[in-house]
Amino acid sequence: MRKRWFGMISLMIVLSLVLIACSDDSEETKTNESNNTEETEEKASEGATGGELSIAIPAQPPTLDAQMTVSTAALNIARHIYETLVTLNENYEPVPMLAESVDMSDDGTTYTFTLREGITFHNGEELTTEDVVASMNRWLETSSRAKLLLEEASFEESGENEVTLQLQERAADVLDIMAGQSEFPAIMPKEVIESADETGVTEYIGTGPFQFEEWRQDQYVHLSKFEDYQALESERSGLSGKKEALVDDIYFEIVTDPSTRVAGLQTGTYDIADEIPFETYEQVESMEGVNTHLYFNRTLTWFYNTNEGVMADQKMREAINTALNIDEIMQASYMNEDVYELNPGHMNLNQVNWASEAGMDSYNINDTEKAQELLDEAGYDGEQITIITTRDYGYMYNAAIVVQEQLNQLGMNVEVENYDLATFLELKNQPSEWDMFAAGTGYVTIPAQLLALNPGFAGLDDPTAQEMLAEVRTAETPEDAYANWDELQGYLYDSLSTTVFGHQKDIIATSDNVQGFEPFQAPILWDTTVSE
Amino acid sequence: MFAYIIKRILSLIPVLFVVSVVIFSIIHITPGDPAAIILGQEATQEQIESLSEQLGLNEPIIEQYTNWVMGALTGDLGTSYFMRETVEEAIINHLGPTLSLAIFAEIFALIIAIPIGIIAAYRRGSWLDQSLMGISLLGMAVPSFILGLLLMLFVGVQLQWLPIGGYAPLSDGLFTHLKFLILPAISLGAIQAALVARMTRASMLEVLNSNYIKTARAKGVVERRVILKHAFRNAFLPILTVIGQSFGTLIVGAVVTETIFNIPGIGQLIINSVERRDYPVIQGVVLIVTFIYVFINLIVDLLYGVIDPRVRLDKK
Numbered sequence: 001m002r003k004r005w006f007g008m009i010s011l012m013i014v015l016s017l018v019l020i021a022c023s024d025d026s027e028e029t030k031t032n033e034s035n036n037t038e039e040t041e042e043k044a045s046e047g048a049t050g051g052e053l054s055i056a057i058p059a060q061p062p063t064l065d066a067q068m069t070v071s072t073a074a075l076n077i078a079r080h081i082y083e084t085l086v087t088l089n090e091n092y093e094p095v096p097m098l099a100e101s102v103d104m105s106d107d108g109t110t111y112t113f114t115l116r117e118g119i120t121f122h123n124g125e126e127l128t129t130e131d132v133v134a135s136m137n138r139w140l141e142t143s144s145r146a147k148l149l150l151e152e153a154s155f156e157e158s159g160e161n162e163v164t165l166q167l168q169e170r171a172a173d174v175l176d177i178m179a180g181q182s183e184f185p186a187i188m189p190k191e192v193i194e195s196a197d198e199t200g201v202t203e204y205i206g207t208g209p210f211q212f213e214e215w216r217q218d219q220y221v222h223l224s225k226f227e228d229y230q231a232l233e234s235e236r237s238g239l240s241g242k243k244e245a246l247v248d249d250i251y252f253e254i255v256t257d258p259s260t261r262v263a264g265l266q267t268g269t270y271d272i273a274d275e276i277p278f279e280t281y282e283q284v285e286s287m288e289g290v291n292t293h294l295y296f297n298r299t300l301t302w303f304y305n306t307n308e309g310v311m312a313d314q315k316m317r318e319a320i321n322t323a324l325n326i327d328e329i330m331q332a333s334y335m336n337e338d339v340y341e342l343n344p345g346h347m348n349l350n351q352v353n354w355a356s357e358a359g360m361d362s363y364n365i366n367d368t369e370k371a372q373e374l375l376d377e378a379g380y381d382g383e384q385i386t387i388i389t390t391r392d393y394g395y396m397y398n399a400a401i402v403v404q405e406q407l408n409q410l411g412m413n414v415e416v417e418n419y420d421l422a423t424f425l426e427l428k429n430q431p432s433e434w435d436m437f438a439a440g441t442g443y444v445t446i447p448a449q450l451l452a453l454n455p456g457f458a459g460l461d462d463p464t465a466q467e468m469l470a471e472v473r474t475a476e477t478p479e480d481a482y483a484n485w486d487e488l489q490g491y492l493y494d495s496l497s498t499t500v501f502g503h504q505k506d507i508i509a510t511s512d513n514v515q516g517f518e519p520f521q522a523p524i525l526w527d528t529t530v531s532e
Numbered sequence: 533m534f535a536y537i538i539k540r541i542l543s544l545i546p547v548l549f550v551v552s553v554v555i556f557s558i559i560h561i562t563p564g565d566p567a568a569i570i571l572g573q574e575a576t577q578e579q580i581e582s583l584s585e586q587l588g589l590n591e592p593i594i595e596q597y598t599n600w601v602m603g604a605l606t607g608d609l610g611t612s613y614f615m616r617e618t619v620e621e622a623i624i625n626h627l628g629p630t631l632s633l634a635i636f637a638e639i640f641a642l643i644i645a646i647p648i649g650i651i652a653a654y655r656r657g658s659w660l661d662q663s664l665m666g667i668s669l670l671g672m673a674v675p676s677f678i679l680g681l682l683l684m685l686f687v688g689v690q691l692q693w694l695p696i697g698g699y700a701p702l703s704d705g706l707f708t709h710l711k712f713l714i715l716p717a718i719s720l721g722a723i724q725a726a727l728v729a730r731m732t733r734a735s736m737l738e739v740l741n742s743n744y745i746k747t748a749r750a751k752g753v754v755e756r757r758v759i760l761k762h763a764f765r766n767a768f769l770p771i772l773t774v775i776g777q778s779f780g781t782l783i784v785g786a787v788v789t790e791t792i793f794n795i796p797g798i799g800q801l802i803i804n805s806v807e808r809r810d811y812p813v814i815q816g817v818v819l820i821v822t823f824i825y826v827f828i829n830l831i832v833d834l835l836y837g838v839i840d841p842r843v844r845l846d847k848k
Contacts (some may be wrong), residue, residue, distance in 0.1 A: 008546075010728050060614075060615075060804065062569070062570045062571075062572070062614055062651075062808075063570075063616070068573055069571070069572060070571060070572040070573070070574045071572040072570075072846050082550065114713075130594065144575070144576050144578065144579045182574065198583070198586040199586070199587075199613075199616075204615075216625075216796070217615040217616075217617060217622060217625060218615075218626070218796045218800060218801065218804060219699070219796045253698075254699070256791065256794070256800075256804075257791055257792060257794060259681075260696065260697045260792065260793070261685060262795050263688060263696040263697070263699060264696055264698075266689055267688060267689060267692055267695070267696055269695060269696065269697070322619075331595060364764050369610075390691075392807075419563075419566065420807060421564075421569065421573070422563070422564025422565065422568065422569050422808070422809045423563040423564045423567075425561070425564070425565065425568035425569065425573065425580075426563050426565045426568060427563065429577045429580065439573065440573075441574065442574065442680075451574055454576055455576075456576025456577045456578050456579070457574070457576050457577075490593075
């Protein structure tokens with residue numbers, strides 16, 4: 001008897017040993033990492049700065065290769081690792097960062113960048129013109145916007161500390177494109193660029209205030225302070241100017257469940273919680289020891305299928321646009337007036353030069369009678385209209401439902417088809433599958449980068465719009481460019497390929513022990529301290 | 533015995549083959565393009581097409597499947613589209629937390645369930661029996677995510693006794709490791725505990741009425757010994773089956789619990805991979821999980837023999 005019991009117990013022990021061996025194996029890396037943490041904690045107690053900052057982010061980034069991703073999760077981390085030749089100041093104007101100065105030739109086709117000296121990469125090597133040329137030329141190939149807007153451009157070494165950008169034709173907005181945040185032209189060492197494959201670079205080495213340490217898939221990305229960082233002396237402004245790493249370590253903790261992010265902030269597990277859901281804003285706002293930070297970050301844009309189906313008829317689009325009550329749509333999408341604003345502009349509201357209210361007459365009309373007339377004129381006869389959406393983004397789904405409701409009341413036959421994000425993205429690229437959809441579109445720096453004007457996004461096929469965009473881009477003076485954009489935005493509201501429903505703020509919550517945190521289009525963690 | 537094990541392991545092959553074909557077909561029929569997910573919501577069609585090409589997604593389905601099977605046979609499950617690691621690495625990295633959680637939840641379930649089951653059977657019909665069985669019914673009825681959220685709210689946020697989520701590996705120390713696992717293990721183990729408790733009670737009742745128990749009592753064996761040695765041991769066989777099945781369920785079924793408590797386990801891996809359409813990872817995980825499930829069943833079958841000599845297999 002005893003023997004058999006013994007047999008069973010030993011079998012179980014063997015089994016658990018196997019299991020423990022499995023789990024031990026995977027944790028080796030974390031051991032090293034936790035040793036580091038102890039060291040940094042010691043350091044932290046010595047002064048005001050230092051310590052470890054933990055920020056809960058909603059999604060795992062697909063890559064940290066800033067040059068080839070439009071993923072917010074990736075860019076928000078990459079921004080701390082990499083720097084660019086030029087970047088945005090608080091007025092969203094391009095200003096030098098790794099470049100000392102920028103000169104444009106008289107004909108506007110050649111830009112010369114003089115590099116700052118004494119800049120080192122995280123691997124200890126000095127930044128050279130070769131690195132810049134390799135990085136920038138790769139960016140011209142990987143970035144969809146660079147490909148679209150800077151066709152056949154190229155970078156070359158033109159002096160000991162100088163690189164030159166050669167354009168085929170004049171483009172007034174080159175520096176704005178280079179300072180753009182989506183797929184940004186991160187400067188990396190030449191070897192890293194050369195060893196990159198189609199899925200991106202394999203090492204994350206930049207010149208920024210924080211360096212890449214470790215990425216535990218689906219757990220966290222760990223950055224540490226870069227001791228040899230060469231800060232600019234000029235005052236911080238937007239993403240430009242002086243940056244200082246005031247904490248020793250940053251952990252971007254991947255926490256997909258929003259209530260866990262909030263609860264973690266309350267219990268001190270995280271110092272910062274990114275992307276607070278709109279429905280919990282009021283609750284988080286009223287929590288003790290928690291501060292909320294709001295900043296405008298994207299527009300909610302309504303896209304019509306101008307190529308196929310019922311919506312290819314402009315009269316139909318006018319009818320719908322006339323019927324919509326945008327107050328209701330925005331309220332349903334974002335729930336609290338603090339986090340949204342009704343405005344027809346496609347551009348960032350804080351970007352005074354570009355922000356435009358052209359098209360106001362065609363915005364939020366909410367006139368059902370007029371809409372009915374237009375529907376009759378268009379000869380609408382109960383054909384089914386399909387809105388595709390995804391619940392992965394609650395605001396997109398809510399907007400779709402409210403639009404459906406408003407149009408159904410008008411007697412239209414509107415269906416909402418809800419998919420997961422992957423399916424939604426695939427269907428969006430098949431014009432036969434949809435008539436309309438809502439999408440949150442992140443702010444861009446110049447109109448040419450707008451998805452509403454990008455034929456590859458929702459199939460916009462409009463030569464007039466492209467011609468007008470060319471006029472914006474080649475305008476002699478900035479003032480002309482702004483005026484041309486004003487006209488173009490007005491045209492977008494006449495032709496109705498897209499409508500901006502409004503502007504949305506992102507919400508970040510920080511706990512009381514975080515100081516100096518100031519988001520700029522995204523969470524920015526330099527100049528930020530954390531106390532125990 | 534040895535031949536039996538070999539036979540059982542060989543019988544795995546058709547199972548794994550069918551599973552692989554089914555899973556491969558399902559994920560490729562499902563719309564959604566991994567390239568679109570990698571590139572993000574704002575990517576244009578041109579970018580998506582070029583990345584699809586690079587990932588080999590434009591090749592004919594049959595060819596993709598053959599490539600994958602050939603790889604799998606040589607132990608190469610491919611590389612994740614989304615994470616910069618191979619499928620084997622991804623699975624190993626995510627298996628640790630899941631196994632820890634499953635073991636811990638199972639231990640929790642057994643510690644609670646077996647005494648409850650025995651006591652309920654012994655005091656059959658009493659108020660104690662009825663209240664214990666009432667509680668276990670409740671345990672089965674409350675979904676683990678609700679229990680999880682409630683525990684998180686009271687123990688984590690209100691009382692702040694335990695962390696509300698996250699994971700620390702065993703290498704951080706057993707105490708730290710367990711601290712993160714207590715709440716998820718309770719929320720995950722509760723249903724299993726209820727199940728095992730009811731099974732124990734039923735099985736014990738059957739045994740307690742049998743003649744050899746009467747004989748044992750008549751012989752004057754101490755009551756505790758009658759219950760634990762004579763009755764429980766004989767009642768254990770069906771309980772073991774339930775435990776084996778429930779352990780399998782704990783490994784694959786911790787998806788929701790892992791999401792709520794932010795534990796980077798297999799459940800999260802598979803959910804994330806489905807959302808990202810990370811085909812190689814989905815295929816790899818399903819294959820491994822199937823294997824584990826069948827393997828656990830095999831162990832359970834072998835354990836039968838250890839407990840009950842009548843089902844021993846090597847008896848000629």
